[in-house]
Amino acid sequence: MSRLLGITMGCPAGIGPEIIVRYYQRHIESRVYSPVVLGDPAVLARSAAELGLEVDIVRWQPGEKVRERTLPVMPLSELGGKLQWGLPTLATGKAMALYIEEAVRLLEADILAGMVTCPISKSALNLAGYRYPGHTEMLAALCGCDDYAMMMAGKRLRVTLVTIHVGLAEVPSLLSVEKIFRLIEITGRSLQQDFAIENPRLAVAGLNPHAGEAGLFGAEEQHLIVPALARAKACGWQAEGPFPPDTVFNRAAAGQYDAVVCMYHDQGLIPFKLLHFEDGVNVTLGLPIVRTSVDHGTAYDIAGLGKASPASLAAAVDLAAKIAANRGRFAEK
Numbered sequence: 316m317s318r319l320l321g322i323t324m325g326c327p328a329g330i331g332p333e334i335i336v337r338y339y340q341r342h343i344e345s346r347v348y349s350p351v352v353l354g355d356p357a358v359l360a361r362s363a364a365e366l367g368l369e370v371d372i373v374r375w376q377p378g379e380k381v382r383e384r385t386l387p388v389m390p391l392s393e394l395g396g397k398l399q400w401g402l403p404t405l406a407t408g409k410a411m412a413l414y415i416e417e418a419v420r421l422l423e424a425d426i427l428a429g430m431v432t433c434p435i436s437k438s439a440l441n442l443a444g445y446r447y448p449g450h451t452e453m454l455a456a457l458c459g460c461d462d463y464a465m466m467m468a469g470k471r472l473r474v475t476l477v478t479i480h481v482g483l484a485e486v487p488s489l490l491s492v493e494k495i496f497r498l499i500e501i502t503g504r505s506l507q508q509d510f511a512i513e514n515p516r517l518a519v520a521g522l523n524p525h526a527g528e529a530g531l532f533g534a535e536e537q538h539l540i541v542p543a544l545a546r547a548k549a550c551g552w553q554a555e556g557p558f559p560p561d562t563v564f565n566r567a568a569a570g571q572y573d574a575v576v577c578m579y580h581d582q583g584l585i586p587f588k589l590l591h592f593e594d595g596v597n598v599t600l601g602l603p604i605v606r607t608s609v610d611h612g613t614a615y616d617i618a619g620l621g622k623a624s625p626a627s628l629a630a631a632v633d634l635a636a637k638i639a640a641n642r643g644r645f646a647e648k
Contacts, residue, residue, distance in 0.1 A: 317428040318347060319381065320635050321421060322628075323414040324354025325433030327394050327407045329613030330623035332362040334433065336370050338625040338632070339386045348428060348636040349381045352388045353414045353421075357395025359388060366621050377426045391417055400619030403436040408443030411435045415450070419457045422604040428639040429605030431631045434613045448480060451599050454606055463601035464501050466574070467584065467610060468634060469591030472567055473574040474583035475502045475600070486579045487522065487535055495519070495543035495576070502574050503552045505600040509638040510573070518563050518572040519544055519556030520582060526557045535578075593626040596634045605638045607631040 325331030335352060336359055352359070356372055363370045375387035392410035418430040437449050447453040455463045466475045477498050478489050499517060506515035519540060520526075523533035530537055540557040547554040554576075556563070564586040567575045577583030587595060588610075595610035609627040617623060 317425055318349060319427050320348045320350045320632060320639070321389075321418040321427040321430045322350050322352045322354075322632070323418050323430060323432045324352060324358070324411070325414075326403055326411050326436045326439060326613045327355055327358045327392065327398055328400055328403050328618060329434055329436065329615055330618050331433030331613070332358050333366065333618070333621070333623045334609070334625040334628045335359060336363040336366065336368055336386065337623070338628045339370055340368050341625065342629060342632075346636070348639060349387075350431070350632055351375055351381060351427075352386065353391055353418050354388055355392045355394050355410065356388045356390050357393055358398060359386065361395050361398070362619075365619065377421060377424075389417070401615040403439035403442075403613075403615070405439075405442050408436065408439035408441075408445075412440060412443055412445050412453075415453060416457065419454065419604065429607070429635040431628070431635050432606065432608040433628065434609060434611060436613050436615075450608060454599060454602060454604075458602050458604060460602050462497070462501065463599060464498055466502070466505065466598040466600050467587045467591070468596045468598050469587065469594060469630075471590050472564065472587055473506075474564075474577050474587050475574060476577050476580055476583050478579045480580065483579065483581075487533075490522065490535060490539050490578060492539050492542045492546070495540055495578075496546045498576055499543065499547040499552055499554050500550065501600050502576055503547075503554070505598075506573050509598070509600075509605075509641055511641045511644070512573050514553055515573045516571070517547075517552060517554040517574055517576060518558055518567055519554055519576045520560045520563050520578060521557035522560075522578045524559070524561075526559045540578075593624060594630040595627060596631045598634065598638070605635055605642065607635040607638070 421427040506512040522535045527536035597608040599606040
C-alpha cells in the first residue's frame, strides 16, 4: 500500500504556494503518510524566499524515495519568473489542471494513497478549456464517478449538502426524495468507510424555519424529507429529523450526531465555518480515490503578502492520511 499523499499546488498565483511552504516548515517531522507536492518548484522556491523561510525544496519523481526533512516536488510547470501574485492567467489555469490530472493518474496507479488539493481559480480553469464548475466536478469526471457529494469536516461538526452552488430561489425545486435519500446513504457510507464510525448517527435538517411547523411554513419537510428519511431507515441507516435548522447544528456539535445532512449550501456552511473557519476540511465523498481539500479559496487579494494560514492544509493532510488508513482497514474486513 502506498504511503504517499499528493498535495496539488492549486493556482500558482494564489495562496497555495505560500500555505504549502509554511506547512512544510512547521510540519517537517516524519509521518506514516509522507506528502509530496505536484506543482512548480520555482514558484514554491520564490514563495519561500519572499517569506524568508528556509525550506529544502527537492525535485521528485514517482518511484524515488522521499528524503526526510525536505519538500519533495514533482515538477509539472515552470512559472517562477513569469508569475504575478494574485493574477491568474491561461498558463496558471493549464498548470493547476495538470497538477490535478497527474494526481489522479498517480492515485489510479497506486503510487499515491490520497490527494490533498490547494485552491484553484474556476475562471482560470475555464479559460484553460476545462468546463467544470470546480475541483469536485473535475475529479468526478476524471474518476468516471456520477454518485459523489461534498462534506465539510471538522473535529466538532461535519455537514453534507443536497444542493451546493445554486441560487437560493432554486433550492426547493431542486430537492427530491431521491436526492435527499441518496445523500443520507452516501454520508452514512463515508462515515463508516472513511471515518471508521460503525453505526453513524445522522441528523437531517429541515428546509424551512422550524422545519416547516407541520406545514405552516412550507411543505418540503412533509413531502420530501420525511419520505427520504423513511426510506433511509428502512435501509438500516440511523437517520433522524427533519430538525429545525436553528437547533440541529448545536446538537451535532455537542456530539449527539456524527453529521448533519443539509438542504443547501449556506445552511451547512455558515455554522460549520463559525466553528471551523481555520481548520475545516472539504472532503469529496463517493470517489474511488481519497480526496481532501482546504476549505478556502485562492485569496488573490492576499497572495504574496505573507498573510495566509496553513491551518486548513495541515488539517486536510491529516484527514487524508486517516481516511487512507481507514479505507485500508475497511477493505480488509
